[in-house]
Amino acid sequence: MRTGGATKEVDDEQTQADRWAEWDVAHCWHPFTPHGGWTDPLLLAGGEGAWLIDAGGRRYLDGNSSIWTNLHGHRHPRLDAAVNAQLARVAHTSFLGYAHPPAAELAKRLVDLVPGGGLERVFFSDDGSTAVEVAVKMAIQFRQQTGQEKRTGFIAFENAYHGDTMGASSLGGVSRFFERFRAFGMPVTHVAGMEDLRRLPDAQVRETAAVAIEPLVQGVNEVRVWPAGMLRELRAWCDEAGVQLILDEVLTGFGRTGRMFACEHEAVTPDYLCLAKGLTGGYLPLAATMTTREVFEAFLGGPEKAFYYGHSYTANQLGCAAALASLDVFAEEGVLARLPRKIDALRDGLAQLAHPAVHEVRQCGLIAGVELRQPDGERFPAEERVGERVCRAAREHALLTRPIRDTIVVMPPLCVTEEEIAMVVDAVGKAIAAACK
Ligand SMILES: *Cc1c(COP(=O)(O)O)cnc(C)c1O
Numbered sequence: 001m002r003t004g005g006a007t008k009e010v011d012d013e014q015t016q017a018d019r020w021a022e023w024d025v026a027h028c029w030h031p032f033t034p035h036g037g038w039t040d041p042l043l044l045a046g047g048e049g050a051w052l053i054d055a056g057g058r059r060y061l062d063g064n065s066s067i068w069t070n071l072h073g074h075r076h077p078r079l080d081a082a083v084n085a086q087l088a089r090v091a092h093t094s095f096l097g098y099a100h101p102p103a104a105e106l107a108k109r110l111v112d113l114v115p116g117g118g119l120e121r122v123f124f125s126d127d128g129s130t131a132v133e134v135a136v137k138m139a140i141q142f143r144q145q146t147g148q149e150k151r152t153g154f155i156a157f158e159n160a161y162h163g164d165t166m167g168a169s170s171l172g173g174v175s176r177f178f179e180r181f182r183a184f185g186m187p188v189t190h191v192a193g194m195e196d197l198r199r200l201p202d203a204q205v206r207e208t209a210a211v212a213i214e215p216l217v218q219g220v221n222e223v224r225v226w227p228a229g230m231l232r233e234l235r236a237w238c239d240e241a242g243v244q245l246i247l248d249e250v251l252t253g254f255g256r257t258g259r260m261f262a263c264e265h266e267a268v269t270p271d272y273l274c275l276a277k278g279l280t281g282g283y284l285p286l287a288a289t290m291t292t293r294e295v296f297e298a299f300l301g302g303p304e305k306a307f308y309y310g311h312s313y314t315a316n317q318l319g320c321a322a323a324l325a326s327l328d329v330f331a332e333e334g335v336l337a338r339l340p341r342k343i344d345a346l347r348d349g350l351a352q353l354a355h356p357a358v359h360e361v362r363q364c365g366l367i368a369g370v371e372l373r374q375p376d377g378e379r380f381p382a383e384e385r386v387g388e389r390v391c392r393a394a395r396e397h398a399l400l401t402r403p404i405r406d407t408i409v410v411m412p413p414l415c416v417t418e419e420e421i422a423m424v425v426d427a428v429g430k431a432i433a434a435a436c437k
Contacts (some may be wrong), residue, residue: 039218092317119270145299156211229266249273
């Protein structure tokens with residue numbers, strides 16, 4: 001964001017950007033990042049709507065919603081004003097033994113928002129991982145306090161991703177992330193799908209506390225979509241088996257699939273609903289684990305019954321204020337009503353990608369993945385880092401996104417326009433052509 005025309009000023013800014021890059025390379029340790037080739041970091045210094053602006057003033061469309069969080073765009077006036085107004089009151093107060101207005105209001109609004117009305121209790125934390133961690137610990141303690149101590153087992157799905165804390169990563173099934181920690185976490189049975197689940201021995205099912213799933217689509221599993229009706233079948237299986245259902249809507253929550261929550265597509269109510277990423281519109285780290293009266297009542301009583309879990313920044317006031325403003329934007333700007341046309345535009349656009357390396361396009365709402373393979377259908381050798389090279393080439397066409405292996409994630413903020421979608425698709429096509437010769 002250069003301001004003046006004077007060469008000296010520009011030079012100073014360039015020098016400053018170089019210094020930041022140098023300090024980053026020298027001192028920052030980035031998540032999910034192989035640091036071997038980390039030499040020229042892109043410094044993102046600003047944002048506006050669906051666009052990000054780097055330290056040199058170049059603009060890029062935020063093609064993965066700043067790692068799947070942003071909904072209404074950057075510097076949305078409604079959210080900015082809400083966070084500023086909250087700052088004028090207080091930034092953070094403890095939620096351990098105290099309450100505050102924005103959390104009370106947000107809890108009430110979330111409970112009213114989830115269809116079915118079965119989830120009436122909201123436990124706040126900070127991130128998707130902690131939202132899942134909370135559900136896991138609640139499920140364990142719930143069994144202990146309802147005379148079902150034997151129900152200690154957990155079931156999750158192959159290639160699932162539920163976050164990186166120890167409990168959440170035990171549920172995870174992506175072997176290149178979690179295998180090395182397997183022996184240190186809790187035991188979890190991973191199944192491929194409903195058929196596999198139904199084949200589990202009765203004795204094991206009777207000792208199962210809960211099953212966790214990313215409803216409708218596994219994002220980190222290279223954007224793989226579950227068969228229609230599967231979620232409803234899973235709920236029915238859980239009811240039959242007396243097993244609780246944890247829905248991880250950290251990615252799918254807040255409109256990303258075309259409805260407010262993915263579970264609405266199949267009219268399913270879980271026992272635990274985990275929300276994070278989009279909860280604050282992508283502004284601040286805040287998460288929520290919603291559960292039923294039945295679960296909450298098992299924790300009523302004295303200190304021996306309490307749920308001893310929480311973080312310093314649990315229910316952060318700025319985060320709650322941003323989340324309330326994000327819900328206002330949904331209500332006032334007809335966000336959900338505008339989605340079908342955008343989803344169709346994305347589908348139609350991606351269907352036009354004609355390069356031989358395009359193996360499959362997978363999409364659920366505004367979540368899409370373009371999987372690249374060799375023309376004979378074999379995966380590219382991992383060391384060729386094809387996905388990474390395509391995303392790097394996309395920068396030259398004003399698009400920022402991040403691959404999962406060789407799947408190019410296309411997940412713009414919900415505020416993206418149809419024109420911007422066309423630009424994104426065009427950039428993906430050009431980047432594939434440039435990187436897959
Ligand atoms: C991102 C993600 C998580 C983890 O959330 P963090 O905020 O990164 O801890 C959990 N589950 C799903 C489905 C996710 O996409």
